[in-house]
Amino acid sequence: MADVDVVLAFVHFARELRAAGLGVSQGQLEAFLRAFQWLDPCSRGDLYHAARTTLLTRREDVPLFERLFAHFWLAPVEAARSPGKMPLAPRHRRSEERPALAMLLSERARPADPEIEVRDRSFTANDDELLRRKDFALMTARELEALRRQFLLRRWDFATRVTRRKVPCRSGRELDLRRLPARAARTGGAVLDLPRRRPKIKERPLVILADVSGSMELYTRVLLQFMHVLRQRLDRVETFVFATRLTRITGELGLTDIDRALDEVSASVIDFASGTRIAESLRAFNTEWAGQLLARGAVVIVMSDGWERGSASELKKEMRILRERCHRLIWLNPRLGRPNYSPRVEGMAAALHHVDDFLSCHDLQSLEAVAQHLAELPRRRGSSRAPFHGVRDPLHAAAPPGEASQ
Amino acid sequence: MRARLAALDYIADDALSVSVFLASKLGRPLLVEGAPGVGKTELAKVVSRMLRADLIRLQCYEGLDLAHAAYEWNYPRQLLEIQARGAAGRAAPGAAPAAGAGQVDDLFAPEYLLRRPLLDAIDPRRDRPPVLLIDELDRADEEFESFLLELLSDFQITIPELGTVRAVHRPFVLLTSNRTREVHDALKRRCLYQWIDYPSPEKEKQILERKVPGLGDALSRQIVAFSAGLRGAGLYKAPGVAESIDWARALQLLGVQKLGLDDVSSTVGCLVKHQDDVERLRGGLARELLEAGDAVAGHSPAGHSPAGNGA
Numbered sequence: 112m113a114d115v116d117v118v119l120a121f122v123h124f125a126r127e128l129r130a131a132g133l134g135v136s137q138g139q140l141e142a143f144l145r146a147f148q149w150l151d152p153c154s155r156g157d158l159y160h161a162a163r164t165t166l167l168t169r170r171e172d173v174p175l176f177e178r179l180f181a182h183f184w185l186a187p188v189e190a191a192r193s194p195g196k197m198p199l200a201p202r203h204r205r206s207e208e209r210p211a212l213a214m215l216l217s218e219r220a221r222p223a224d225p226e227i228e229v230r231d232r233s234f235t236a237n238d239d240e241l242l243r244r245k246d247f248a249l250m251t252a253r254e255l256e257a258l259r260r261q262f263l264l265r266r267w268d269f270a271t272r273v274t275r276r277k278v279p280c281r282s283g284r285e286l287d288l289r290r291l292p293a294r295a296a297r298t299g300g301a302v303l304d305l306p307r308r309r310p311k312i313k314e315r316p317l318v319i320l321a322d323v324s325g326s327m328e329l330y331t332r333v334l335l336q337f338m339h340v341l342r343q344r345l346d347r348v349e350t351f352v353f354a355t356r357l358t359r360i361t362g363e364l365g366l367t368d369i370d371r372a373l374d375e376v377s378a379s380v381i382d383f384a385s386g387t388r389i390a391e392s393l394r395a396f397n398t399e400w401a402g403q404l405l406a407r408g409a410v411v412i413v414m415s416d417g418w419e420r421g422s423a424s425e426l427k428k429e430m431r432i433l434r435e436r437c438h439r440l441i442w443l444n445p446r447l448g449r450p451n452y453s454p455r456v457e458g459m460a461a462a463l464h465h466v467d468d469f470l471s472c473h474d475l476q477s478l479e480a481v482a483q484h485l486a487e488l489p490r491r492r493g494s495s496r497a498p499f500h501g502v503r504d505p506l507h508a509a510a511p512p513g514e515a516s517q
Numbered sequence: 518m519r520a521r522l523a524a525l526d527y528i529a530d531d532a533l534s535v536s537v538f539l540a541s542k543l544g545r546p547l548l549v550e551g552a553p554g555v556g557k558t559e560l561a562k563v564v565s566r567m568l569r570a571d572l573i574r575l576q577c578y579e580g581l582d583l584a585h586a587a588y589e590w591n592y593p594r595q596l597l598e599i600q601a602r603g604a605a606g607r608a609a610p611g612a613a614p615a616a617g618a619g620q621v622d623d624l625f626a627p628e629y630l631l632r633r634p635l636l637d638a639i640d641p642r643r644d645r646p647p648v649l650l651i652d653e654l655d656r657a658d659e660e661f662e663s664f665l666l667e668l669l670s671d672f673q674i675t676i677p678e679l680g681t682v683r684a685v686h687r688p689f690v691l692l693t694s695n696r697t698r699e700v701h702d703a704l705k706r707r708c709l710y711q712w713i714d715y716p717s718p719e720k721e722k723q724i725l726e727r728k729v730p731g732l733g734d735a736l737s738r739q740i741v742a743f744s745a746g747l748r749g750a751g752l753y754k755a756p757g758v759a760e761s762i763d764w765a766r767a768l769q770l771l772g773v774q775k776l777g778l779d780d781v782s783s784t785v786g787c788l789v790k791h792q793d794d795v796e797r798l799r800g801g802l803a804r805e806l807l808e809a810g811d812a813v814a815g816h817s818p819a820g821h822s823p824a825g826n827g828a
Contacts, residue, residue, distance in 0.1 A: 276580045
């Protein structure tokens with residue numbers, strides 16, 4: 112193992128992995144090198160397995176690792192055939208300025224609409240109010256820009272839950288026996304006061320599943336922006352989009368810059384503006400992700416207009432299973448903002464059987480109501496989780512009777 | 518390594534054998550992830566038997582804290598001691614009151630310490646390293662992980678009142694996670710990493726034959742094909758190897774020679790544990806899988822095992 116060339120090659124390999132976006136720490140590299148005290152660096156199997164177990168930390172990275180491994184160690188053999196361009200981890204991809212989904216969609220907004228003059232940050236109360244009530248689908252590019260700032264200025268609170276972890280607190284209900292003798296020891300063994308503790312409160316995990324099919328197209332951009340700001344502000348947010356298939360976009364929305372984030376999203380989602388298979392997409396979520404993501408009392412938001420191509424009974428079943436596994440299931444439908452809306456679409460009607468809250472998301476005002484509702488969700492699963500009946504008035508949905516008191 | 522694991526009825530592939538080997542040689546913890554029921558916990562048991570070491574198991578749960586994982590002071594004893602001293606002080610007013618107060622420090626002496634699994638694993642009085650299993654780490658909260666950092670990189674625990682306890686023999690540490698949340702990067706970087714997948718049909722058949730002796734060749738082949746089919750069918754809860762083993766045992770007990778539709782429906786609870794999945798099985802999936810399995814079995818595959826040298 113004293114062979115300098117071999118060590119150098121290993122170090123280069125680790126560097127290659129880093130360049131591709133796989134974080135490799137110095138400690139990991141050291142472990143990798145030390146492995147060859149016992150293993151044979153010339154055996155491809157040993158080399159591969161040792162590298163994989165010491166340098167990798169996530170299963171998702173295995174395919175990328177395999178490509179890099181093959182490229183680096185087998186390069187002399189195969190380089191001639193494939194002047195390989197390495198696929199990089201998304202974060203490192205140079206974002207060429209291609210028209211993002213965001214641009215595309217904003218241009219679709221009808222230019223004929225009376226435009227609201229929006230000055231930098233300084234809304235007059237009137238403009239502000241107009242903007243808040245304007246349907247996203249009718250917004251112009253400048254209004255969307257103003258909306259974006261509104262999103263950023265806002266504070267986003269989210270539902271919390273009581274955990275089993277305890278933290279010290281003067282007014283806690285429970286005695287903190289652990290600290291009691293230590294306290295007493297300080298005062299020569301006399302117990303002068305009783306330290307207390309209470310359960311720690313944490314934000315709930317949030318999972319958002321957004322419909323990006325054709326019928327939702329005019330809302331897609333704003334809703335993605337909404338997801339992006341929640342992903343940035345809250346602790347544990349998972350985001351998915353679906354039309355005909357489900358795509359996880361949590362990583363993409365992790366980029367701070369919204370334009371780059373949306374760029375990445377439009378690159379990785381192939382079914383934008385296509386048909387809808389809600390039941391199938393939910394099924395994909397239920398079988399592949401629910402087990403991992405719905406622990407710890409997660410709140411699930413589905414954003415869709417409920418135009419389902421598949422069977423309504425399948426959708427109903429998937430919704431039931433989804434609801435069994437989460438703390439609260441919320442459905443946001445932009446069409447609920449229309450004056451005479453009733454969930455007559457077969458899919459929507461079926462889904463409503465297993466929804467805790469049915470709210471609108473067609474304008475800023477309604478999203479604010481959603482945000483408020485999320486912040487005020489009861490800490491414990493209560494009797495308010497009765498099956499949904501009838502449409503609530505979206506503007507008063509933030510505090511439905513009997514729920515605020517829970 | 519692979520052969521040594523196999524001797525203890527644990528069928529591991531090259532990747533896992535290398536990981537276990539390196540973990541023991543490098544003295545690094547091994548983080549094993551994988552779907553439920555692929556043998557993550559079993560691995561720790563087997564390693565402890567292989568190394569003839571004690572197995573210390575810490576089952577993680579939400580709210581797990583230092584007091585339950587590492588150490589705790591014996592408060593009742595401490596409080597009794599405080600009271601006893603107070604009483605002694607009153608009974609003998611001649612004694613200097615400072616004496617009682619001065620001895621308060623020894624309330625935090627080792628005899629008042631309750632050792633929990635983590636402290637136990639690095640106890641310097643041990644003459645050989647134990648195997649420490651930290652099971653289902655993803656169930657504990659993030660705060661607990663940050664505590665593990667000190668333990669897993671330096672194999673020591675600092676008790677403010679006593680000082681630092683350091684392991685003389687590094688324990689073999691195995692962490693498992695079902696990925697209900699992502700384990701923190703800082704922790705992962707201190708560990709070797711391995712993902713255990715569902716085994717290939719050949720491998721699963723070997724496992725069944727080891728775990729359920731006397732299981733016929735035809736039946737075990739059918740069971741393996743059926744389980745693999747279920748995993749591919751997109752169930753809400755796919756069966757792990759643990760489930761196939763249970764199922765094989767059940768079928769053996771019932772004296773089944775060749776898997777039929779009735780046998781499946783009477784023992785379905787061993788294999789599939791979600792009501793909707795059960796309904797799907799009864800609604801025709803079982804028949805489909807059985808027919809597919811028969812078609813493959815008719816083909817008569819040769820029992821070849823993948824070549825490769827274990828470390």
